[in-house]
Amino acid sequence: MFWKYVLFELKLLLSNRKNWLLCIVILLFFPLYFSVYSQTELETLRDKKIKESEAFETIFYQFSEALRETPEGKEIYNNFTEQVSLINMQRFYLRRGEDVHYIDNGLRVNELRLQMHERGNKGIPSYLVVPKEEIFKEDALLRYNKEHHLPLQPDPFVASNYLPAALNTISGLIFCIIVLVAGSGMLAHEQQNQSVVTGFPISFMKKVNGKVSIHFVQIFLFFILGILLGGIYVAQKTDVGNFDSPMLLFQNEEFVAVSTGTYLAYMLIALALITLLLLYGTVLLNLLTKNMYATILILLIVFFLPDLLVTVGIKMTWLHSIKYIDIGAILSGQLAAEFGNSKLDYKHGFVWLIALNLIVLVVLYGKNKLSYIRKAPVKLM
Structure with a gap:
């Protein structure tokens, strides 16, 4: 029955024009952004x-x-x-x-x-x-x-140097908005058609996991395809480059150099965790607000909350974990310098992203259990 439900949700997703439009935006971003990037004057x-x-x-x-x-x-x-x-x-x-x-x-x-x-x-x-x-x-x-034994001055416009720059550009706020808009309507059909959806004898968490899974696959599949399309396009324009060339990562209060291939792998793993976190977070807030626009607004406020607090002189280090969503700035050490927090590095980032996913799942499970208990009929003595 679970797979029938997933198939049902998949059909709904495939008929969602909004999500297809967002996927096309992701797909075209990487080849199109090169026209902007190639105009950049880089210091030799x-x-x-x-x-x-x-x-x-x-x-x-x-x-x-x-x-x-x-x-x-x-x-x-x-x-x-x-x-x-x-x-x-x-x-x-x-x-x-x-x-x-x-x-x-x-x-x-x-x-x-x-x-x-x-x-x-x-x-x-x-x-x-x-x-x-x-x-x-x-x-x-x-x-x-x-x-x-690598050359000191690689061509900055080859695919191996362009893709990390493009990923850093789309990560953070842009990526968050795309995922939030794509996942904001996950519960819309259930809220509008209770009689249809309740026909599936499946637990709440299985339904949530099914919804999140198909949305995750759609978003990330097009994201990977966009990277490949951008890489092929740039390689034809210039060259493939060398994916062994160095990229800097901020780790344990210092900078370490890793290969471009390793850097891209870290970025993709982190973006996958961020996608799951945002999708599960969207489901949770949808249940609370019953409004997809309010859900998007609240999550964007949460994203900017540490920045707003720093602006008014309030330093809450424990809230900095929210900024791990901006993974490009975490890997570069930009946010560690901005917030004066050396823990904002990529190792802590992976740990916190996994932890935040688990926390949201626990809260979702707990809320569902609490709602079930409240709705359960009271037995008379």
Whole structure:
């Protein structure tokens, strides 16, 4: 009987024009977004190193003569001199294509920059200080490239570099809205046609799981197809690229470099968990509000609640778990920096997304049991 019910729900889903329209939007997003992405001006390594070299002209010009005469000042000045020398050599190695020497010099530059952080960055104008976060990011990328013998300057517009950028763009609010709108009408037919649906002798949770399953498959199937279509389209326009090239992940208060293939796998697993969470959450709120528009509005308010509280100066760390839904910003470490919470990393993200799914399921089960008890006839003595 369960599979007959699923087949019945599947027929309803296939006749839902709204969901088909959303699926077409997902399908076309990845190939169409490339026209926007390809117009982006990305800074090359050569441009970056030119800026870094030119910055030392300002540093040397503003360096205090009084400080330079002290033993500490001489060490700082020597540090600056070595840094600019290494950076200029990096520019030379880029022209020669000598990646190994470029990486070795880059790792030494990062060491010197961290030494300056330990000294409090004396003698450096604040706007020219390279943040520790950027130092650790560059260090992770350089070490990964050195270990895997990868080129330093891959084409940013090949499929392997485009797909993570497209996923980061669609994840978060855009993805949430698509899933919420697609799942908002899951209970509409039951609420409007009680006599038809009650003909299926199936438990409430089995019905919910059936509804969520077919909506999940529809959404994620088109999502995967969209990624494949976008990858094929971009590969024909430029090239496939190298899925072993590095991507940065924020983990345990530091940045680690992983392959692009691994990064995409993490993203897809997380988005699958987010899809399930939003669909089950939609069912729960639909039961409470009996209104799909109110359901969408409430879930969007919940999504922005941590941001709103931070804006008014209220810091509730336990609410930050809601932001794991914005998985792109979690993986990049953006939200950890924004909220000042180092626990907002991808490992905690997976744990919390699984936990939140289980919590919503428990609440759904409990609410159904409570409703059943209230409706049960009272036996007279």
